[in-house]
Amino acid sequence: MKGSSGEARAEAFANIALAKYWGKADVPLNLPAVPSISITLDPLRTETHVRFDPDLERDGFELDQVSAEEGERRRVEALLDQVRAEAGMTERARVVSRNHFPTAAGLASSASGFAALAAAARAAAGLDWDTKRISSLARQASASAARSVFGGFVELPAGEPGDADLAARPLFAEQHWDLCVVVAVTAEARKPVGSTRGMNHTRNTSPYYRPWVDAAPALAERVRAGVAHRDLPSLGAAMEQSTLAMHACAMAADPGILYWQPATLSAIHALRAAREQDGLQAWLTVDAGPHVKALCAESDVDHVKTLLDGTEGVLRTLVCRPGSGVKLV
Numbered sequence: 391m392k393g394s395s396g397e398a399r400a401e402a403f404a405n406i407a408l409a410k411y412w413g414k415a416d417v418p419l420n421l422p423a424v425p426s427i428s429i430t431l432d433p434l435r436t437e438t439h440v441r442f443d444p445d446l447e448r449d450g451f452e453l454d455q456v457s458a459e460e461g462e463r464r465r466v467e468a469l470l471d472q473v474r475a476e477a478g479m480t481e482r483a484r485v486v487s488r489n490h491f492p493t494a495a496g497l498a499s500s501a502s503g504f505a506a507l508a509a510a511a512r513a514a515a516g517l518d519w520d521t522k523r524i525s526s527l528a529r530q531a532s533a534s535a536a537r538s539v540f541g542g543f544v545e546l547p548a549g550e551p552g553d554a555d556l557a558a559r560p561l562f563a564e565q566h567w568d569l570c571v572v573v574a575v576t577a578e579a580r581k582p583v584g585s586t587r588g589m590n591h592t593r594n595t596s597p598y599y600r601p602w603v604d605a606a607p608a609l610a611e612r613v614r615a616g617v618a619h620r621d622l623p624s625l626g627a628a629m630e631q632s633t634l635a636m637h638a639c640a641m642a643a644d645p646g647i648l649y650w651q652p653a654t655l656s657a658i659h660a661l662r663a664a665r666e667q668d669g670l671q672a673w674l675t676v677d678a679g680p681h682v683k684a685l686c687a688e689s690d691v692d693h694v695k696t697l698l699d700g701t702e703g704v705l706r707t708l709v710c711r712p713g714s715g716v717k718l719v
């Protein structure tokens with residue numbers, strides 16, 4: 391059944407990886423070389439509207455009221471091409487997307503964006519797909535987007551080359567554990583090296599790439615067990631090791647990729663010192679950018695937030711909690 395009007399709107403939350411994805415097993419199919427595990431983050435929400443229109447000559451993509459640059463537009467077009475092929479349609483679409491992140495959080499997210507786009511596009515095309523297929527479609531645009539299709543705690547397995555249908559799967563719903571993530575925003579600028587370029591450069595030049603790929607499954611297993619048992623210290627330790635191993639691998643590329651800024655390191659040291667000296671139960675992670683995210687229990691949120699707000703170079707903090715999966719709105 392085709393969407394009655396050929397249009398649909400969906401929203402999805404961003405996510406943060408507790409066990410990191412870094413490296414592709416198959417570049418054209420965008421398959422991750424390592425398993426990753428994430429928490430979907432409320433309130434970092436993207437809302438996307440898709441409208442197929444026979445009068446359009448090409449797909450248009452507007453993000454936060456600005457026409458997207460050509461590279462971004464092409465990524466959107468590639469996803470729409472797949473939907474059109476499945477639905478047997480030729481109409482081009484107008485895509486309007488909005489990040490409802492608190493003002494200038496500096497956290498633009500392809501994960502929430504492509505998850506919302508995949509859900510809205512398949513609905514607008516009238517395709518009766520389950521979440522697994524939506525996740526697989528989103529994964530081809532951005533692997534972390536596959537995870538944002540689901541709420542709570544989510545796993546994206548490593549892909550075998552050629553495994554075109556790989557999708558994320560939910561591990562535990564958002565009610566499983568009332569963890570908090572305090573995001574410390576440390577810079578306003580866009581990251582200098584996008585994740586795809588960073589991963590491919592790391593794979594091609596870093597002597598630590600193979601060891602990272604070999605070590606990642608055991609780290610993901612420790613993260614999975616920590617989540618399953620709601621054991622914050624063991625989850626936190628595995629998450630920090632996954633983060634530092636991923637960054638060490640990227641830093642060892644030629645030339646090295648360094649996402650951290652001075653404030654990143656200040657926040658890391660502040661958290662670790664508070665943990666070691668005051669017993670604060672908070673652990674950190676950092677994605678392909680300079681922001682630091684601290685994982686803690688609800689009872690420690692105020693303490694962690696005060697600590698990070700007071701760290702030199704931290705521009706602002708933002709408290710997130712486990713969010714739900716993608717939905718049509």
Ligand code: PMV
Pocket residue numbers: 406407409410411412426500501532533534535585586677678
């Ligand atoms: O899916 P991408 O291309 O946005 O890459 C995400 C990479 C990291 O954020 C660094 C790790 C992760 O698993 O989300």
